[in-house]
Amino acid sequence: MSASQTLSLPDNAPLFTRLRVASQCLKVLKHDAGNPTAGQTFNLSLNVNVYASIAQRLQRGEEGRRLLSKRPSLQGKELDLAALERLPEGSLGHQFARYFRDNKIFPFETTLELKSDIEYLSKRYRETHDLLHVLTGYGTDVVGEMELQAYCLGNLGLRTTMFVLLNGTLGLIKEPQSGVGRSEYLRRAWAAYRRGRASPQFLDFWFEEHWETPVATLRARLCAPANG
Numbered sequence: 001m002s003a004s005q006t007l008s009l010p011d012n013a014p015l016f017t018r019l020r021v022a023s024q025c026l027k028v029l030k031h032d033a034g035n036p037t038a039g040q041t042f043n044l045s046l047n048v049n050v051y052a053s054i055a056q057r058l059q060r061g062e063e064g065r066r067l068l069s070k071r072p073s074l075q076g077k078e079l080d081l082a083a084l085e086r087l088p089e090g091s092l093g094h095q096f097a098r099y100f101r102d103n104k105i106f107p108f109e110t111t112l113e114l115k116s117d118i119e120y121l122s123k124r125y126r127e128t129h130d131l132l133h134v135l136t137g138y139g140t141d142v143v144g145e146m147e148l149q150a151y152c153l154g155n156l157g158l159r160t161t162m163f164v165l166l167n168g169t170l171g172l173i174k175e176p177q178s179g180v181g182r183s184e185y186l187r188r189a190w191a192a193y194r195r196g197r198a199s200p201q202f203l204d205f206w207f208e209e210h211w212e213t214p215v216a217t218l219r220a221r222l223c224a225p226a227n228g
Contacts, residue, residue: 009045018045040110044122046159051125054156055117058204068117072208074127076107084211092218093211095134103140105130124203125158131207135219137226138192142172143180147192154196156203165189191227198224 009021025042028035044051058064085097100106108127114120129148133140138147146168153161169189173182180188202222210218 009041013045013048018048021045037110037112040112040122040126043126043158043160044119046163047122047125048118050156050158051118051121054121054201054203058117063206064204067204067206068120071114071120072206074107074124074131074207076109079107081107087212090214090216091212092131092134092207092215095215096131096211099130099134121203125152125156128202128207132202134215135202136192136195136223137219142168143185143188146172146185147188150189150192151196151199154193155199155201156196195224195226 009018013021022042022045025038025045028038029042032038055068058068081097081100084093085101087093107130110123110126112119112123114123132138132148132152133144136148136151138144138151146165149161149165149168152158153165169185172180172185176182176185200222205222
């Protein structure tokens, strides 16, 4: 049995247990960065309280209750990328499919069983990552990934985004990437964080119902202006 197969987060786990499981996940992710089980378990282990708060908020509204009841999915097995790419150019579906083709990557997949709204929201966050690249316009290079982490930190306050951002920032300060200097990088990361804080929370948005909507329309609706 592989290390990732043994990862498990008990129900109502105390902080010490969650930190221990997070540490185990990091050991797996160090050698297998794309491991979906380790990635989602790491995300859940540090963000249980944040997702619980979001779930409580969603339960107070009709649309939020519908989302938690229907639990729409953006996993790879739910997506027909070929059909999405045939949608009008500039639409969310078309741009989303092109994103995967252009970057030679595949949609998020997980085998974890969803036993609660909290676990569903953890999965939902993981599978919206690539959609957020399309919507926000942040690149998939190292700096762009850090900008997206900063955006999500501002938008949702997830502890994992803070962890990834701090580690990524330390690395970029030591070794600047793509000709982006330290001051430029810090300015961009701070701008992304402020943009995330100024934007509506995205986690409860039904992207599946907007494949034909222009990205520009959704960006104006879901993302604050990208002011430097």
